[in-house]
Each structure stands twice: as structure tokens, then as C-alpha cells.
Amino acid sequence: MRLRSAWLVAVLGIATLSGCGKPEPEPPPAPPPLSKQGLSLSSWKSPRPDLHDRLLLAHALAKGDTEAMVLVATEVGKTATVAQAIAALGGDIQTRFDDVGYLRVRLALERFAEVDALPDVLMADLDGGGAHGLYANDRDRVRYPVMGADTPQQADTRTDPFATDTLLGAEIGSPATTLAAEIETLLQAAAGQEANVIARDADGGRFPGGGSDFFALMANRAVEVHGKPWLFAAGALGRVEGVTGASSGRRVISVGDSAMPATASLGPASDGAAKPDMLAQGGFEGAASATESLIAEARAENLPADARHITWALRMGARRLDDHPSHEQGFGVLDTTRAKELLEQVQARSFDLPDIQTRAPVKTYVSRFLPEAGVGQGLYEREGWLIRQKDTRTITLLRQSGAPTPLAYSLQWRGNDGTFKTARDEVTLPLHEPVQLELEISPQQVGIHSAHLYLIDKASELPVHAVMTTIVAAEPFTAANRYRIEHREQMRGKQPKRYFLDVPPNISSLRVDAAVRAGRVQLMLTGGALALPPSKVIAAGQPAVLLVAYPPPGVYELTILPTHTPVDDLQISASTYYVDSQLDEKPPENNSTLLWMNNIYAPVQRSDILTEIGARRVLKDAGGPSGMRAYNIAVEPDSSSLRVAVTPADGRTRMGLYLYDCATGSCKLWGSDVFTRPAAKALVVPNPRAGLWRVVVDATAPGTAFEYTQIVSHPRFGRGSVAGESVERRTGARWNQQVSYQVSAAPPFGYDLVGLMDVVDPGSEAEERAAPFSDWQAGEDGRDLPLRPLRLSTQVMRLEVEAARSSTAPPR
Incomplete structure (x- = not known):
């Protein structure tokens, strides 16, 4: 055995000497991250009030929670300073990533506003899940909301963009999938040495998303600090503006599946960004494997292989599909051969790839909640356009790196159906000086119109940047x-x-x-x-x-x-x-009045007036230390409706209204009115469950004055009657009907009695029941049922109750 071992050693030694066993050559050093290439790290201040945080604060107030997890993003290099300041507030720091400016802190809720006000804090967001999360149960999980959903409706469809199963994105309220867990997992992977590419089917994010929320900030910084491309799945919601929140960041690559480009999530991002970036066979997993191979080849040939060059090459080298518009395919189908050719040209020409930022107008229902209201990474106007309308818009380009002298770029459209035009064919960008570029827009057909405007370096003829432009002619x-x-x-x-x-x-x-x-x-x-x-x-x-x-x-x-x-x-x-209605100008006599109505929109098949009598409570109040106030409501068995409303004293402040069903011992969010533009907010619950309900009014700031109203209707208070026919009402029809009430009981102390008049169309509701859009099953709390009856208009009249008071007065 010893002789055989010696022979093997000799053979191996000979083989080594002959070169067969040479050690592998040292791989080229990893390229420097973007932050070492003279580029500043991504940084933006989140908008306030943050509606997502306001929802979580309302949850806490409704359920009596006193502390929560807070995610904190700091200015670059200020994490240690912020950590000291938070510790002084009593915060317990759970996780910390100094290189990207991230902290997760357990903190008393009463100190939350103080963290947000610290000078070096960009964002302080509440996290809904985990051991100190603010969600009571699975029904209170939150999804990242933008425009629309493909998930079960809540009882009042007007009111709750944040609540159960709402909109686009991974659940970030359950302990297993909190936003913090998603972020920290990815930050750890980016900082590790195991992978050259970070690829996930993650779609976390927070309202309004669009590459400008907390998740996107951390994703951008991770790319900039660690120099690894991030590839995320674009999602599969099958609708415009459906790209997931995680993949909407400027530095992140969003990938759709080329096998179903028209039915996967479509762009743009909610801030107009050119998303998805591309399509690939096998989706993000196929793109990740191809990107790994591209990086390996680039490093072996000493080509640029940092995240910025790789991301640029993948985008600009993508192969465009002629039969799909820009918002469906992004830059096109992944083509690593063409991407490598671009890297080779950069190397051969010693080309200095510029970093260019875009600021463009965004006009959607939620664009006012972007960090810079109405401004995003691309031009996106979902509202306000009709066919053959002509107008101009201005986008701003800012070159953030490269030569100190101005650089000239030619402008080229791709995927343009004629909707967009530029008045000039080239643009010159100085360093760190914004340049405005005017676009002419005129859609000729109904629908969505999208295109990419490319900037081509005139000296090298290389494409360096592209801006997505999207409008909807509705x-x-x-x-x-x-x-x-x-x-x-x-x-x-x-x-x-x-x-x-x-x-x-x-x-x-x-x-x-x-x-x-x-x-x-x-x-x-x-x-x-x-x-x-x-x-x-x-x-x-x-x-x-x-x-x-x-x-x-x-x-x-x-x-x-x-x-x-x-x-x-x-x-x-x-x-x-919509039926406009108003009470007769003459004071009511014997609890009777005329209700005047005008049908504004489509013809109504039948117009019934439903009557109820309710006990009303009206309070003048102001926002507490957090800007919120909570009220308890005791709902009697067999109550026919619960109605709550809030109106700001100045008539302008946009408030929030949240309603919780606490009848079973744990408070569950029934609905909220936050997004509607009118300052006054209102919610209606038909046939509410008996027991405790809780209302939270968000006045947005301490001391903001408002008027709060609640009405609980019940048959014991009396009944109403209506004179007049239930007939079809054409568009523009005007009519009146006599409404009378008979009071049978006095209201509780501190309340007054009111008569409620709801105009409804029973014909439409009968047709809906006969051909339902969804086979909804009512949950035990009824929140999965549609809000019925559907009120086309409502009026409230104060009732005279002296006779009822005398009949129910206690004996002397």
C-alpha cells in the first residue's frame, strides 16, 4: 500500500509539472460598487402624512397597542448618529445595516413622530407584522396599493384601499412576510459573497410605491453599495400599472415572462418608470441565470461588470417586439449576446457611461402621494386625456456623472404610434445641471399609448438612457x-x-x-x-x-x-x-317633508326611497397627540344601519375615517374612507353586528378641529312612509316625493332623532343578484358582502320627538 501510495504521489507530481493540474488563474477583482464610482446614493424624503402609517396608527389606537416596530432610513453615513438619538427616545434597535442606512427599532408609539422628525431621518415607517406588529389577525393584513385589484371586495368598495386582500403585492402584515423581513433578507444576500446577482419573486412595498417607497430606497442603495444587480419578478396581475412594488426601483431590474407578455403585469410603474424593464424566457429566474453567465463572461474578458454597466447593457441590448407596446415589454426581450456586445463597445471605446436621472409629470389618482407630488421617473398621465386632444408636457433630464463638459445626445423614439413628438432632435446635458425637454402629445385613438425616448451618445452612437412616456386616452x-x-x-x-x-x-x-x-x-x-x-x-x-x-x-x-x-x-x-337630492326649503311639519330629486347620469330603472329613524350624536373635537381620536359605538341588536362621518372645521383639510368591528372581542377593520377627494368622509354599514364598534378619526395633526357624527338606526325609534310611485327615471328627470315619519321612542341621552332617506334602484340590484359577478361568501362579520342596498343619494332630517319623550318619561 505504501508503494502504491508513493506511485500515486509521483504520478500526481508529474501531472502537476506537466501543467494538467495548474491552479486556476485568479479571477479579476470584483468591480467597484456604484458608490465608489462617484455616484451619490439614492436619497429622498418620504411624503407626510404617510397614509400607510396613518392606517397602522389607527389600528393601534383601535386595539390599544402601545408599541410597534419602526423601519428607519437615514441620510448616508448618519446611521450611528440616528441610532444614538433613537436610543435616547427609549427605542430598542433590533437590526442595523450602516452601509445602506437602515434600522429596525422597537419603539413606544407615542415616540414615533419624534423619530420621523429627527434631522438625519429620511423615512420612519411602521411595520405591521411580527411580534410587535399592529395587525390583529389575518384579516388586517395590508397589501401595497396602487390603482385597482384582483382580489375580494370589502363591504364598502369606496372606503378601504389598504385593508384585507387589497391590491398588488406581497402581504406585509403577516409575521412570516413582514416588510422588514423581506428587506433584511435581501440586504443580507446583497452583502454576502455567495451570489453575483440578487433575484427574487418578491413584491413587497408600500403605498404609493412606484420606485419611491422604503423598499425601493433600500433596493437602490443595496445595488449602489454592493454592486450586484437586483432582478425581481414583475408580477402577474394582468393589468396596466400592475408591476410589483419591489421591482419599481430605478436601480432594480423588473422582469416579466416572455411567454405571456400581454397577460402578465404591465407597466408603467405608478410613478411612470419604464417597467417592466424586460421580458425573459422563464421570467426572472431565467433572466437571473442569464445575467450570472453574462457577468462571468464579462469578468473573464475584463469587460465592465459592475451593476450599473450590466443593468444598462441588459436594458439597451434587449430585443424589441414589434407587436407589443412599450408598457407591455419594457425595453424588449432579454438578449445577453447583444448586451455583451454593448459591454465590448464600452471597453473598446473607453466610453464613460453617464448616469442620467429623469423627472417627469405623473397624473394618476394617487400621484399626489408620491414623495414629490405629481413627479416621477417617467411621464405617466392616466387621467385627463381624450382622443385628438393636443397639449405639451416638459420632462427634466439631469446628468449626474461623466465629463465636466456638456455632452450631446440625439433623441430617438421607439414604439411610438405617433402620440409623442419632440420639437428637437438632440439635447445637450451639462454635468449636474437640469435640462428641460418639451414633448408634444396628441393621441388619435382611445386606449393606452406608450413609447421610449432614447438618448444616443453622438460621439459613440451608444444608447445611454431611455425615458418611458405613457398616457391613457379614456x-x-x-x-x-x-x-x-x-x-x-x-x-x-x-x-x-x-x-x-x-x-x-x-x-x-x-x-x-x-x-x-x-x-x-x-x-x-x-x-x-x-x-x-x-x-x-x-x-x-x-x-x-x-x-x-x-x-x-x-x-x-x-x-x-x-x-x-x-x-x-x-x-x-x-x-x-347619481341622484342629486335635497330637502324642501320649508320647515317640516309633523315630521314630514318633500324630498326633491334630480337624476344626473344614466337612467334609473326604479327609484325607491328607503326610510329609517336613527339616534344621532354630533361632537366637535380636535386631533389628539397623534392627530387622531377614537370613539366607541354600542350597536343594539336588530339595528338597521350604522353611519359615521367626519367633516373638517375649515372645510379643506383632508381627513381619514376608520371603522372597526369590535363585537367579537378583537377589533377588525371594517372599512375606511381615506382616498376620496372631498374633505368630508362617511361610512355606512347595513345591518351591523350587535356589540361594540370603534371609530378612529385621523385629523392628520394634533389640534386640527373637526365635527364627528354617528347615527345608529333602529326600528324601535319608529318608521317612515313615502308617497309617490317607484318608476323609471330618465337622465335629467326631476321629481319630488312626500316622506313622513312616525316616532315611537325617544333617543338616548345626548342624542337626537333623525329621519334617513336613501334613494335606491331595486331593479339594478335584482339584476345583480340574478347574474352576480362573484360568488362571494359572507364571512362571519359580513365584510365580504357588497354594500347593499346601494344608495344613490341620502338625506337626513331632524325629527321632533316631544310626544315620544313624554310617553317614555319615568313616573314622578
Whole structure:
């Protein structure tokens, strides 16, 4: 055995001497991260008030929580200073990443506002999950909201953009998938040595997202500090502006699946960014594998292989699909061969790749909540455009790196259908000086129009930057179309049909009807920052009716996906409804009045007036230390409705209203009114569960004055009667009906009695019941049921109750 061992050693030694066992050559050093290339780290201040944080504070107040986890983003290099300041406030620091300016802190809620006010803090966001999370149960998980949803509707569709199963993104309220856990997992991976590419199917984020929330800031900084490309899945919601929050960051690559470019999540990001960045076979996983190979080849050939060059090469080298618009494919299909050729040209020409930032107008229902209101990474106007409308917009370009002398770039459009034009063919960018570029816009067809505006370096002829431009020319509801939009289609292929509806403000109901003669389609309605029912399959003989109560204004997307072709005679329509009402000017006599009505929008099949008598409480109050106030409501068994409302004293301050069902011992968010533009907020609960309910009013700041109103109606207070017919009301119809009340009981002490008048259309509701859009099952708290009856208008009249008081007075 010893001789054999010696022989093996000799053979191995010979082999080593002959070169067969030479050690592997040293790999080239890793490229410097972006922060070492003269680029400043991403940094922006979050908007205040942060509506997501306000929701969590309302949760805490409703449930009596006193502490929570707080995520903190600091100015670059200031993490240690901020950590000391937070410790002085009594905060317990759980996790800390100094290189990217991240802290996670357990803190008393009463000190939260002080953290946010520290001079070196960019963002201080509450985390909803974990051991110190602010969610009571799974029903209170929060999703990242933008425009629309494909998940179960809450009871009042107007009110709750944040609550259960709402909108786009990973749940960030459950202990297993908190936003903090998602961020910290990725930061650890970026700082480790195991991988050259960070790729995840993560879609966390916070409202309003669009590459400008906490998650995007940390993702950007991780790329800049650690120099590794980040690839995230674009998502699969199948709608415009559906790209997930995690992949909307400027430095992050968002990848869709090239096998289904038209039915995956479509761009742009909610701040107009060019998302998804690209499509790839196998989605983000296929793109990650290809990117790993590209980096390995680039390093082996001493080509630029840092995150900025790799990201640029992947974007600019993508192969464009001629039959898909820009917002569906981004820059095109991943092509690493072309990406490597671009890296080779950079190397051969000693080209200094510039870093260019874009600021462009964004006009959507939620764009006012971006860090810089109405401004994003690309031009995106979902609202305000009609066909053949002409206007101009200005985008701003800022070159943040490269030569100190001005550099010239030619301008080229790709994917432009003629909607966009520039008055000039080139632009010159000095270093660190913003340059404005004017665009001419004129859509000629209804629908979404998108294109990329490329900047081509004139000296090298290399593309260096591209700006996404997107507008939606929606179909309006007008008197000319009788406030009804209709389409009939024959669908022979698998391409979806998309219609964009411009829903006006202050309407009571949006109705959608869908039917096919043959074939089968899947229908989705998204938009308006609200939670809508899941998509519905429409088949021959199975039509559907969807009534959306109190839809917020904005442009809604109606998507038709063929699931069995051909589809014969698809019929789709949408209508808007609102009945204006007012009480008679003469004082009521004997608790009787005339209710005057005017049908503003589409014809109403029947107009019934439902009457209730309720006990009303009105308080004048002001925001507490956190800007909030909470009120308890005891709901009697068999109560017919619960109504709460808040109005700012100045008539202007935009407030928030949150309503919790606490009847079972744990408070569950029933609904909220936050997004609606009117200052006054209101919620209505039909047939509320008996027991304790809790209301939280968010006045936004300590000391802000408001008036709070609550009404609980009950048959024991009396009944109402209505004179007049229940008939069809055409558009513009005016009529009045006599409404009278008979009081049978006095209100509780501190309350007054009011008569409630709700105008409803029972015909539409009967048709919805006969062809429901969704097979909703009511949860034990009833929050999965649609809000019915659907009120087209409501009036409240104070009732005279002296007779009732005397009849119920205690004996002397």
C-alpha cells in the first residue's frame, strides 16, 4: 500500500509539472460598487402624512397597542448618529445595516413622530407584522396599493384601499412576510459573497410605491453599495400599472415572462418608470441565470461588470417586439449576446457611461402621494386625456456623472404610434445641471399609448438612457352617450381587449354588464385605488352584472382575456349613476317633508326611497397627540344601519375615517374612507353586528378641529312612509316625493332623532343578484358582502320627538 501510495504521489507530481493540474488563474477583482464610482446614493424624503402609517396608527389606537416596530432610513453615513438619538427616545434597535442606512427599532408609539422628525431621518415607517406588529389577525393584513385589484371586495368598495386582500403585492402584515423581513433578507444576500446577482419573486412595498417607497430606497442603495444587480419578478396581475412594488426601483431590474407578455403585469410603474424593464424566457429566474453567465463572461474578458454597466447593457441590448407596446415589454426581450456586445463597445471605446436621472409629470389618482407630488421617473398621465386632444408636457433630464463638459445626445423614439413628438432632435446635458425637454402629445385613438425616448451618445452612437412616456386616452361618460359606454367584439385570437373608462367624481354607482354568445372570457375591472371583486369568467348563457358602490374618480381598466376562442358577440357596457337630492326649503311639519330629486347620469330603472329613524350624536373635537381620536359605538341588536362621518372645521383639510368591528372581542377593520377627494368622509354599514364598534378619526395633526357624527338606526325609534310611485327615471328627470315619519321612542341621552332617506334602484340590484359577478361568501362579520342596498343619494332630517319623550318619561 505504501508503494502504491508513493506511485500515486509521483504520478500526481508529474501531472502537476506537466501543467494538467495548474491552479486556476485568479479571477479579476470584483468591480467597484456604484458608490465608489462617484455616484451619490439614492436619497429622498418620504411624503407626510404617510397614509400607510396613518392606517397602522389607527389600528393601534383601535386595539390599544402601545408599541410597534419602526423601519428607519437615514441620510448616508448618519446611521450611528440616528441610532444614538433613537436610543435616547427609549427605542430598542433590533437590526442595523450602516452601509445602506437602515434600522429596525422597537419603539413606544407615542415616540414615533419624534423619530420621523429627527434631522438625519429620511423615512420612519411602521411595520405591521411580527411580534410587535399592529395587525390583529389575518384579516388586517395590508397589501401595497396602487390603482385597482384582483382580489375580494370589502363591504364598502369606496372606503378601504389598504385593508384585507387589497391590491398588488406581497402581504406585509403577516409575521412570516413582514416588510422588514423581506428587506433584511435581501440586504443580507446583497452583502454576502455567495451570489453575483440578487433575484427574487418578491413584491413587497408600500403605498404609493412606484420606485419611491422604503423598499425601493433600500433596493437602490443595496445595488449602489454592493454592486450586484437586483432582478425581481414583475408580477402577474394582468393589468396596466400592475408591476410589483419591489421591482419599481430605478436601480432594480423588473422582469416579466416572455411567454405571456400581454397577460402578465404591465407597466408603467405608478410613478411612470419604464417597467417592466424586460421580458425573459422563464421570467426572472431565467433572466437571473442569464445575467450570472453574462457577468462571468464579462469578468473573464475584463469587460465592465459592475451593476450599473450590466443593468444598462441588459436594458439597451434587449430585443424589441414589434407587436407589443412599450408598457407591455419594457425595453424588449432579454438578449445577453447583444448586451455583451454593448459591454465590448464600452471597453473598446473607453466610453464613460453617464448616469442620467429623469423627472417627469405623473397624473394618476394617487400621484399626489408620491414623495414629490405629481413627479416621477417617467411621464405617466392616466387621467385627463381624450382622443385628438393636443397639449405639451416638459420632462427634466439631469446628468449626474461623466465629463465636466456638456455632452450631446440625439433623441430617438421607439414604439411610438405617433402620440409623442419632440420639437428637437438632440439635447445637450451639462454635468449636474437640469435640462428641460418639451414633448408634444396628441393621441388619435382611445386606449393606452406608450413609447421610449432614447438618448444616443453622438460621439459613440451608444444608447445611454431611455425615458418611458405613457398616457391613457379614456372613454368619458357623457350626455351624448347617455352616460353609458358600450362595446361589441368578435375575438378570434388570444390577445386581450382593454377598455379605459373615465369615471367622474361624486357618483353613487358604477355598473358593468358583460355577456357572450359563444366562447368564454375572463373579465377584470381595476382602478380607482379600491378593492374590487376577483375576475369573473363569462360564458354563453352566463352573463354578469357588477355594481361598484361609491367608486373613487379616475380611469378604470376593463380587461377582457379570452380563455376559449373564438369568442362570438362579446357585449360589454358600463354606466354611471347619481341622484342629486335635497330637502324642501320649508320647515317640516309633523315630521314630514318633500324630498326633491334630480337624476344626473344614466337612467334609473326604479327609484325607491328607503326610510329609517336613527339616534344621532354630533361632537366637535380636535386631533389628539397623534392627530387622531377614537370613539366607541354600542350597536343594539336588530339595528338597521350604522353611519359615521367626519367633516373638517375649515372645510379643506383632508381627513381619514376608520371603522372597526369590535363585537367579537378583537377589533377588525371594517372599512375606511381615506382616498376620496372631498374633505368630508362617511361610512355606512347595513345591518351591523350587535356589540361594540370603534371609530378612529385621523385629523392628520394634533389640534386640527373637526365635527364627528354617528347615527345608529333602529326600528324601535319608529318608521317612515313615502308617497309617490317607484318608476323609471330618465337622465335629467326631476321629481319630488312626500316622506313622513312616525316616532315611537325617544333617543338616548345626548342624542337626537333623525329621519334617513336613501334613494335606491331595486331593479339594478335584482339584476345583480340574478347574474352576480362573484360568488362571494359572507364571512362571519359580513365584510365580504357588497354594500347593499346601494344608495344613490341620502338625506337626513331632524325629527321632533316631544310626544315620544313624554310617553317614555319615568313616573314622578
